[in-house]
Amino acid sequence: xxxxxxxxxxxxxxxxxxxxxxxxxxxLMASPARTAGGRRVYDGSAARRLRFIRRAxxxxxxxxxxRSLLGLGGAxxxxxxxxxxxxxxxxxxxxxxxxxxxLDRRLTAIIDNCRRxxxxxxxxxxxxxxx
Amino acid sequence: xxxxxxxxxxxxxxxxxxxxxxxxxxxLMASPARTAGGRRVYDGSAARRLRFIRRAxxxxxxxxxxRSLLGLGGAxxxxxxxxxxxxxxxxxxxxxxxxxxxLDRRLTAIIDNCRRxxxxxxxxxxxxxxx
DNA sequence: CCTTGCTCCTGAAGCCGCTACAGAAGCTAG
DNA sequence: CTAGCTTCTGTAGCGGCTTCAGGAGCAAGG
Numbered sequence: 001x002x003x004x005x006x007x008x009x010x011x012x013x014x015x016x017x018x019x020x021x022x023x024x025x026x027x028l029m030a031s032p033a034r035t036a037g038g039r040r041v042y043d044g045s046a047a048r049r050l051r052f053i054r055r056a057x058x059x060x061x062x063x064x065x066x067r068s069l070l071g072l073g074g075a076x077x078x079x080x081x082x083x084x085x086x087x088x089x090x091x092x093x094x095x096x097x098x099x100x101x102x103l104d105r106r107l108t109a110i111i112d113n114c115r116r117x118x119x120x121x122x123x124x125x126x127x128x129x130x131x
Numbered sequence: 132x133x134x135x136x137x138x139x140x141x142x143x144x145x146x147x148x149x150x151x152x153x154x155x156x157x158x159l160m161a162s163p164a165r166t167a168g169g170r171r172v173y174d175g176s177a178a179r180r181l182r183f184i185r186r187a188x189x190x191x192x193x194x195x196x197x198r199s200l201l202g203l204g205g206a207x208x209x210x211x212x213x214x215x216x217x218x219x220x221x222x223x224x225x226x227x228x229x230x231x232x233x234l235d236r237r238l239t240a241i242i243d244n245c246r247r248x249x250x251x252x253x254x255x256x257x258x259x260x261x262x
Numbered sequence: 263c264c265t266t267g268c269t270c271c272t273g274a275a276g277c278c279g280c281t282a283c284a285g286a287a288g289c290t291a292g
Numbered sequence: 293c294t295a296g297c298t299t300c301t302g303t304a305g306c307g308g309c310t311t312c313a314g315g316a317g318c319a320a321g322g
Contacts, residue, residue: 007269017270022309037317039270048260055259060234063308069256079253083245086255090238097231100224103191107221114214122210124217125200128186129179138298148299153280168288170299194279 004042013050014058020050028053028063028070061089135173144181145189151181159184159194159201192220 006017023029029050033041049070056066069082113123137148146154154160160181164172180201187197200213244254 005269016310018310019308021271026308035317037270039317052259057308059238059259060231069259079245079256082253082255083242086238086242086245090235090242093231093235093238097228097235100228100231104221104224104228107190107217107224111214111217111221114210114217122213124213125210128183128190128200136298137300147281149281150279152300157279166288168299169301170288188279 002044002047004047006040006042009042009047009050012047013054015050015054023050023053026063028067059089060093065089133175133178135178137171137173140173140178140181143178144185146181146185154181154184157194159198190220191224196220 004012006020010016010020020029024031029046032043032046035041052070053066056069057063061069065085069085110124110127113127135143137151141147141151151160155162160177163174163177166172183201184197187200188194192200196216200216241255241258244258
C-alpha cells in the first residue's frame with residue numbers, strides 16, 4: 001500500500017499542492033486520511049484519480065465535464081455517453097480554433113497595413129478609431 | 132454636441148450598460164457628467180473611446196493592452212510600439228491556435244479509437260486512466 | 263537536543279472580464 | 293397620473309486556480 005504526501009501526489013499527477021487542496025474543497029477529490037500532525041496522506045487510488053483529472057483537464061474538459069466523466073466511469077456507464085461528450089467537447093474546441101483564426105486574419109491584415117512610421121497615425125489605431 | 136444616455140452609448144459601441152459602468156469603475160472610461168437625477172451623460176468622445184475599447188477587445192486585446200494602447204495613442208507614441216504590441220498579441224493567438232489543434236488531434240485519436248460499446252471500457256476513459 | 267530549512271496547514275483574497283441580481287429611483291409616452 | 297422602460301448603487305458570482313499571511317510538522321546535520 002503506497003502512501004503519498006500531498007507534494008508527492010501532485011508531482012506524480014502534474015498538479016501543485018494548492019490545486020489538490022482546491023479539488024478537495026470542491027469535492028472532486030475525497031478528503032484523505034491524515035497523519036497525527038494533521039497532514040494529508042494519499043493512497044494509490046487517489047493518485048490515479050488525480051492523474052485522471054489532470055489528464056482530462058489537459059484535454060480541456062471542464063471540472064463539470066470531469067465530474068460526470070468520473071460519475072459515468074464509476075457508474076458503469078455506456079461508452080456511447082462518454083463518446084458523445086468527447087465529440088461535443090471537440091466541436092467546442094474546433095469552434096474556438098475558427099474564432100482565433102478569424103482573429104489572426106484580421107490582426108494580420110491590420111499589421112500588414114502598418115507602415116511603421118514614427119508618428120501616431122498607425123493602421124491599428126486608425127482601424128480601432130475610425131467610423 | 133451630441134449627448135448619450137448610457138443605453139445609447141453602449142448600443143452605439145456594442146457593449147452593455149453594466150460593462151460601461153464596469154469600465155468606469157476600473158478607470159478605463161472617465162466618470163461622465165450627470166443629470167440632475169443622477170444619470171450618466173456621455174459625449175461623442177466618450178462614445179469613440181468606448182468603441183475603440185470594444186473593437187480592441189473584439190480583437191482579443193486585454194484590458195491592460197488597451198490601457199497602454201490608449202496611453203500610446205494619446206501620448207503621440209510611435210506606430211512602431213503599437214505595431215510591436217499587435218505582433219506579440221498575434222503570436223499569442225497563434226500559439227493558442229496550435230495548442231487547440233494539438234488538443235483536437237489528441238481528442239480525435241481517442242474518439243476514433245472508441246468502438247462505442249455499451250460497456251464502460253471506453254477508449255477515452257482508458258486513455259485517461261492507464262499508466 | 264537543537265537548529266535549519268523544507269514541506270505542509272488553514273482561510274481568505276486575488277486574477278480576468280464581465281454578468282447577474284436586488285431594490286430603488288428617474289424618466290417618458292399615452 | 294400611471295404604466296413601464298431605463299437607469300442607479302452595491303454586491304456576489306462565474307472558472308480554475310494562484311497567491312498570500314501566518315503558522316506548524318518534520319527530517320537531517322551539528
